[in-house]
Amino acid sequence: MILVVAEQRDGRLNRASWEVVAAAQRLAAKTGGAPIKVALLGGDLAAAAGELSAAAVAEVLTVEQAALEPYTADGFVAALAQLVAGQAPTYVLFPHTYLARDFVPKLAARLDRALVADVVSLAEADGTVAFTRLIFQGKLAADVVLEGEAPYLVTFQAGAFSADLAERGASPAPVSRADVTIDAALIRQKPEAPFREAKQAVDLSQAQRIVAVGRGIRARDQLPLAEALAKALGAELAASRPICDAGWLPIERQVGSSGQTVAPKLYLALGVSGAIQHAVGMKASKTIVAINKDAEAPMFELADYGIVGDLFEVVPALIKELQR
Amino acid sequence: MKIAVCIKQVPARDWQPRVNESRTWVRDEDAAFEMNEPDAYALEEGLRLKGRHGGEVVVCSAGPSRVSHVIREALARGADRAIHVESDGAASADAFEVAGALAEAMSGESFDLVLTGLQSDDQGFAQTGVVLAERLGVPHATIIMEVKVDGGALRVKRELEGGWFQWVAMPLPALLTIQSGINQLRYATLKGIMAAKKKDIRKVAASGAHRSRQRIVNLYAPKKTKQTQLIGGTPAEAARELVKRLRDEARAID
Numbered sequence: 314m315i316l317v318v319a320e321q322r323d324g325r326l327n328r329a330s331w332e333v334v335a336a337a338q339r340l341a342a343k344t345g346g347a348p349i350k351v352a353l354l355g356g357d358l359a360a361a362a363g364e365l366s367a368a369a370v371a372e373v374l375t376v377e378q379a380a381l382e383p384y385t386a387d388g389f390v391a392a393l394a395q396l397v398a399g400q401a402p403t404y405v406l407f408p409h410t411y412l413a414r415d416f417v418p419k420l421a422a423r424l425d426r427a428l429v430a431d432v433v434s435l436a437e438a439d440g441t442v443a444f445t446r447l448i449f450q451g452k453l454a455a456d457v458v459l460e461g462e463a464p465y466l467v468t469f470q471a472g473a474f475s476a477d478l479a480e481r482g483a484s485p486a487p488v489s490r491a492d493v494t495i496d497a498a499l500i501r502q503k504p505e506a507p508f509r510e511a512k513q514a515v516d517l518s519q520a521q522r523i524v525a526v527g528r529g530i531r532a533r534d535q536l537p538l539a540e541a542l543a544k545a546l547g548a549e550l551a552a553s554r555p556i557c558d559a560g561w562l563p564i565e566r567q568v569g570s571s572g573q574t575v576a577p578k579l580y581l582a583l584g585v586s587g588a589i590q591h592a593v594g595m596k597a598s599k600t601i602v603a604i605n606k607d608a609e610a611p612m613f614e615l616a617d618y619g620i621v622g623d624l625f626e627v628v629p630a631l632i633k634e635l636q637r
Numbered sequence: 638m639k640i641a642v643c644i645k646q647v648p649a650r651d652w653q654p655r656v657n658e659s660r661t662w663v664r665d666e667d668a669a670f671e672m673n674e675p676d677a678y679a680l681e682e683g684l685r686l687k688g689r690h691g692g693e694v695v696v697c698s699a700g701p702s703r704v705s706h707v708i709r710e711a712l713a714r715g716a717d718r719a720i721h722v723e724s725d726g727a728a729s730a731d732a733f734e735v736a737g738a739l740a741e742a743m744s745g746e747s748f749d750l751v752l753t754g755l756q757s758d759d760q761g762f763a764q765t766g767v768v769l770a771e772r773l774g775v776p777h778a779t780i781i782m783e784v785k786v787d788g789g790a791l792r793v794k795r796e797l798e799g800g801w802f803q804w805v806a807m808p809l810p811a812l813l814t815i816q817s818g819i820n821q822l823r824y825a826t827l828k829g830i831m832a833a834k835k836k837d838i839r840k841v842a843a844s845g846a847h848r849s850r851q852r853i854v855n856l857y858a859p860k861k862t863k864q865t866q867l868i869g870g871t872p873a874e875a876a877r878e879l880v881k882r883l884r885d886e887a888r889a890i891d
């Protein structure tokens with residue numbers, strides 16, 4: 314059996330859950346058609362469970378407990394350790410979200426079972442399933458096999474499998490409650506309500522064109538070069554996270570999973586490698602241009618147009634050309 | 638407060654990895670190495686907490702002998718002493734093996750707070766800190782952007798996706814995985830570098846009791862799926878062609 318652990322917040326299903334259902338269906342097909350169950354944990358799960366029951370799966374299991382709302386790592390690990398022991402799945406699959414990153418490694422350690430994280434596709438090796446993940450900043454792909462006893466825990470990168478490919482069932486899957494006992498006194502984390510920082514002055518999501526700078530810009534005092542290009546294009550300036558971490562540009566100009574999500578007509582990336590956490594914030598842009606000295610940079614996988622070269626030579630030439 | 642900071646030494650970011658003959662790991666003889674970036678932020682946070690609350694900062698690193706370079710660097714930035722878990726395999730090992738070895742070496746130290754980076758720039762498991770928390774039997778929180786200590790309690794700001802945050806309180810001892818950008822890094826001073834030479838590095842042999850649960854069976858350049866139009870020529874030629882295509886083909890500029 315393959316167990317998918319779906320994710321919800323305030324009763325709303327995270328769309329990444331459907332991506333993992335799609336991944337589970339592919340894994341099932343590769344491993345002899347094992348049945349799939351989907352588990353949901355939290356306080357009030359009726360709506361999310363109803364939505365998931367449309368999937369072509371054997372069963373939707375809800376673990377509804379006051380101690381699981383709001384989320385805590387200790388609460389989720391306690392609940393899932395019992396659920397996994399009771400259900401005895403071969404694989405337990407999760408989306409690789411911030412939430413999963415927070416508790417899945419602890420669950421794996423508690424169960425003493427293998428965990429392969431941030432998987433982008435399935436592969437084969439020596440007649441068994443291998444999981445492909447990107448390492449060395451996306452420069453290499455590694456097919457990984459898991460050792461030791463089942464269950465094997467796997468988290469999937471956002472977008473690795475398309476939610477639209479998740480097969481729907483002919484009739485709704487049964488929804489049933491799974492009982493676990495959680496001793497609330499053993500939950501050590503006391504979470505407060507999530508919040509956003511004060512409204513930002515710049516709203517990059519409205520920009521028609523964006524020039525984004527990455528670490529390739531090298532120094533703060535090189536930023537005027539990128540600003541001049543932005544001006545010549547009528548574009549807003551944005552950046553990868555390390556540029557904002559260093560304080561060279563304000564955080565409101567950061568694009569990516571922990572910054573803004575943008576979809577301009579033109580996204581021109583200067584010396585940005587194209588890490589997944591950056592890509593999720595800009596890949597919906599209509600036209601993407603990458604200027605990078607490394608021909609193997611993952612950003613070229615996203616770009617419509619690319620120039621392999623030194624940005625300090627290409628950008629002045631571009632500015633000149635635009636001003637002609 | 639007794640603070641441990643776990644640090645990994647990783648190949649420098651601009652290094653182009655080459656695959657070994659069996660396609661199971663990289664050939665890194667020619668690589669330059671550096672401190673994993675999120676770990677550098679964890680170290681800085683540890684030093685700042687010591688500045689506010691007193692105590693000591695102990696750097697822990699598992700890896701081959703070359704790891705002593707990042708250990709010295711951490712000591713030069715202000716850490717008080719270090720534990721080096723000697724293991725040639727640690728560089729390619731998984732998070733279970735490394736966390737297991739670290740937990741063993743840290744037992745008996747009774748740290749109040751253990752800090753790690755949120756993931757490494759090489760294999761990027763994003764697991765070592767959290768698995769270590771379980772092995773040490775302490776609560777944890779991940780992707781931390783602010784740390785407040787008040788007596789025996791900890792209050793930390795977790796980064797969530799899409800610009801959201803959340804404060805979480807928990808008792809000490811605890812483990813936190815630190816996100817890049819939590820603070821501004823300091824660099825070693827000449828005085829720090831001199832002082833580091835006299836600081837204690839306790840060497841511990843990894844017992845080998847903790848084995849990796851995952852094994853790379855094939856390592857290769859990622860498959861290309863997108864047909865990017867690459868524009869060549871001199872910078873001036875490439876610029877002219879790009880502007881032309883952005884105007885006429887993509888209609889992305891006027």
Ligand SMILES: Cc1cc2nc3c(=O)[nH]c(=O)nc-3n(C[C@H](O)[C@H](O)[C@H](O)COP(=O)(O)OP(=O)(O)OC[C@H]3O[C@@H](n4cnc5c(N)ncnc54)[C@H](O)[C@@H]3O)c2cc1C
Pocket residue numbers: 450526527528529530552553554555556567568569570571572573583584585586587588589590591594604605606607610622623624625650755756780
């Ligand atoms: C939980 C989490 C959340 C994150 N959130 C975000 C986020 O929201 N946004 C984000 O951007 N990142 C985020 N990151 C970080 C992300 O993983 C990458 O580390 C980061 O995006 C890399 O930034 P970069 O491309 O500027 O730097 P690098 O990866 O160092 O790339 C620099 C690039 O510049 C090129 N270059 C260097 N010199 C030149 C030159 N002279 N001319 C042309 N090209 C040159 C290099 O070839 C390289 O490709 C997050 C990471 C984590 C773990």
